[in-house]
Amino acid sequence: MDFLKIDKKWQKRWEEAKADSFEKKNVDKKKYVLEMFSYPSAANLHLGHWYNFGLTDVYARLLRMKGHEVFQPMGFDSFGLPAENYAIKTGIHPKDSTEKNIATMEVQLRNMGASFDWDYEVVTSRPDYFKWTQWLFLQLYKHGLAEEKLAPVNWCPSCNTVIANEQVVDGACERCGSTVERKEMRQWFFKITNYAEELLRDLDKIDWPEKTKLMQRNWIGKSAGGEVEFDLVGGGSFKVFTTRADTLFGCSYVVLAPEHPLVDKITTPENREAVEEYKRQASVQSEIDRTSTVKEKTGVFTGAYAINPINGRQVPVWVADYVLATYGTGAVMAVPAHDTRDFDFATKFNLPIERVVKSADGSPDDLPYCEYGVAVNSGFADGKKTLEAKTAILDKLAQLGKGGQKVTYRLRDWSVSRQRYWGAPIPVIHCPKCGVVPVPEKDLPVELPYDVNFNPSGKSPLASKDSYINVKCPVCGEDAKRDPDTLDTFVCSSWYYLRYPNAKLADKPFDTEWTDKMLPVDTYVGGAEHACMHLLYARFITKALRDMGYIHVDEPFKKLVHQGIILGPDGKRMSKSRGNIINPDDYVSVYGSDVFKMYLCFAFSYTEGGPFSKDGISAIAKYLDRVERLVMKAYEGRENAPADLKKVASLEYDVNYAVKACSADIENFSFNTAVARLMELTNAMYKYDDADSALFNASETLIKLMTPIVPHFAEELWEATGHTSLVVKESYPVCDETKLVKAEVEIPVQLLGKLKGTILLSPDADEATASKEALAFLGLDSAKKIIYKAGKIINVIA
């Protein structure tokens, strides 16, 4: 078959017939199937796109044939750094290169033959979309979920921009590999931490890979412990967070993070110089390799003392960079006897190490002893087990008004300001008189000016565009300035699944009533690398919009599937530097989209991925030709009456088995076994040998079973066998269970657990019959015990 020709032919027919259109009136049967939309890069569709979009489309097509109204839209996440970097290098404007790339990719995506409904296309860099991204920002601001604060941010000196924690990999910029610095800046933050608890809790409600849920749980990092307030000698106080309140009696010093605001206030004059020097060094340290946990502890004494509220003891206040400003309270109580870090520090600086826990069962408890045990040297808590001692001490602190139970999260607020050009402008005006003034909604979108110098200068490119930056304050009318920054592109992608069903809506981002019907996304498919970024942000935004009353779902993505990663033929990740990149076009242009897609289905376990090998591709082409010959033979003989009814029954068994298995496999994203079942059926049909009406019936079913995977090919055969309808519009075959009932099945017979052979038995034979047959087979008179599972196995214990 000419696979290249049929691609075009049927794609045209489907378009004419609107075969992929979502029928709004059938919304009660909707299935929202979504693939993570892609960034429009200059290169052609890569293998990952094919693997994600092409195979998810197999799933979508199956659902459609099974009677669901499938909504499968497509679009582009088109703001972002690559276009801007490309512009800096080549002088081609990001908007121009992006729009050009989108046009190219649209054509390629259409050529895939996937059943996207393009009427709902979304492009995040166009004003009709980012107008509503800005609207989203304003709603978050109105509801106190967006705030501006001075905060240390990750600064990439090479990209000249702030980057998110998630984009810092091993202390380096994820994109360019430069060492990330820390810098204090005024930044907009979304208060995702307000939702930490719910984001954690609702993971139990969604059908996601356990691994992904675990990653989010760890990322949120809930930690239940206590808070302890230390007064400072000479006035003032600060709090520490601890999970080991039971060790409070053993606290021999306290440590503040170098960035802690109290440091400057409490440092005594004679220590000031050393502390200042340490702070300076610490900021440099953090730029260097922070990943080393074996790094020797450093720190300086402030000269100040704090009072341990549990025993009134004065303890020195130190500053050390092993305490993180961004976690807990930025201060810790140090109990060197029972914490390895404190132990290392105390050893180095010769601070007291006092045991307050011993092992409960007499097992070795050399210091530092970090296990749970029994409290000692702890006043009223002596003799209590760790958990009880924690409670007792925290209760006591609560009575004293010096602390109590406290939960802390590792999750931090989401920094969304980017000192970049190619993003959605932040819709805020800074007025010298009125302060932060949100742009009125009627003035949205805040358009991105075209003619801007976006070469990195350390400042936002928009800051130097006078006609953009200078505005009148919407409140007082005086001269004011726009916020010069743009939004993190993760903001754009945090709500696009809401826009898809409302893609053309002009007067609002989405219609609440309609969105309630369309959401949640039933099945979401994309890479696992988004576990702690996009997937968490989208959940947060959904919950925030729900609390504002705009939607009424708790979770955006009911079921989540991650595709695996296809590696280069060398088993390594594909990369330009390795030169092991596989270009799908090289194969699609030879074999057509069906063959290539079916190869992708068959060669990998979908969620695992694995190394690419071209060897299997021609085999798939051969297989399809084999099917074509078979189907045409069956078509020729369709008028013949079957001669052998036993053979027909066997064939019908094979057909129905394939129907059942294929459907279940595709629904489970087990595409490789679905293809295997098709091949088995094909082999069985070849063995059947006669060309008669039974074989023709089987071939009709085979064509339908193949439709989700190789739709062009299936259409061609469907047409060649006398049909005028579109097979993609046909119903998926239904398994006839009665054809799967066999009079006799092969039952394995084991002797002492070792397989000896098989006997033929009725699948519901009773134990007596089975035992008799098994003993006869083994040549035994009796047995101590016989384990019999009907239809499964007989194990004889002699």
Added chain:
RNA sequence: GCCCGAAUGGCGGAAUGGCAGACGCGACGGACUUAAAAUCCGUUUGUGGAAACACAGUGUCGGUUCAAGUCCGACUUCGGGCACCA
């Protein structure tokens, strides 16, 4: 360092605790052909054996069970995540 996941023929990969290796690639053999390609039909975990068959076998060691690739415990290697989180 901590937390997850994985390990099955020459290769990609199948196996709700119940016949390990489905399906395919590759290889080998046969049919068709003057020949080749294409196609069709076989064989293909290892060892021994002409064969029937026997024994061994799912990274390593131990355990639970009538029965373990699958469950449990320890370890090895690889992959992923987090990484001074108090």
